Amino acid sequence: MFAAGGCFACHRFANEGGMTGPDLTGSGGRYSAHDLLDQIINPSREINEQFVPVIVKMKNGDTLTGVVVNMNGDRVTVNTDMFDPNQRVNVNRPDVASIEPSKVSPMPPGLLNLMREDEVMDLLAYIISGGNSDHNVYKK
Ligand code: HEC
Structure with missing residues (x-):
């Protein structure tokens, strides 16, 4: 099962x-x-606190939801599809308006x-x- x-x-x-x-x-x-x-x-x-998804709001109004898999300097990498670990989006921290935890489990x-x-x-x-x-x- x-x-x-x-x-x-x-x-x-x-x-x-x-x-x-x-x-x-x-x-x-x-x-x-x-x-x-x-x-x-x-x-x-x-x-589970290690898997809390985030809602990333960009300054241009775009939003994306996923799990932060890497933060390096100004680059934040978010996995946006839990069924596909390779589905990653890189965002530039200066373009980010806010990053908030989501209340919805992935x-x-x-x-x-x-x-x-x-x-x-x-x-x-x-x-x-x-x-x-x-x-x-x-x-x-
Ligand atoms: C699309 C991905 C996905 C699938 C499919 C999935 N899970 Fe999960 N599961 C997660 C994630 C991410 C978490 C951690 C977030 C949370 O606690 O809700 C989790 C948490 C859990 C937890 C809590 C574990 C902990 O340590 O907090 C259990 C138990 C669990 N899943 C069981 C299952 C079972 C059983 C199935 C199949 C019927 C299943 N999951 C299918 C992604 C998935």
Whole structure:
């Protein structure tokens, strides 16, 4: 279900998957089953501070939303498409009017809507198990 639900697109789990969201290998140990499910159903309720998206307002009126991946001198690099880590926009800091945190998680809501209840349970059990990696929460 982790693969079928599209989670690998953004999350690493047991050394596989994307990097645009947090590594979930240890998250079974960080959250109760209830809170874990809540994080998946309501991604924007509590946004992981390392992945807070920003709204960049430019002096010319343009805006863009994404996650800041690099700041170097006057250059700010923003990833504007969470499904594509290469989708990056460089902005020139002197052209920026403001950068503010967004209250909307880059993780889309509703990912569980197409799953049956037993499939959701399987997904949770899989995350809580930590997979078969060395990070397995039950090996500690
Ligand atoms: C488009 C990218 C994307 C997809 C697809 C995605 N996520 Fe996320 N997810 C994120 C990002 C970014 C965060 C961090 C921001 C936040 O906390 O809302 C996150 C946060 C989480 C968290 C909280 C982890 C933490 O440490 O705060 C959990 C649990 C989670 N996702 C589970 C899932 C599961 C399960 C799926 C598949 C059904 C999934 N995600 C699909 C991007 C994604």
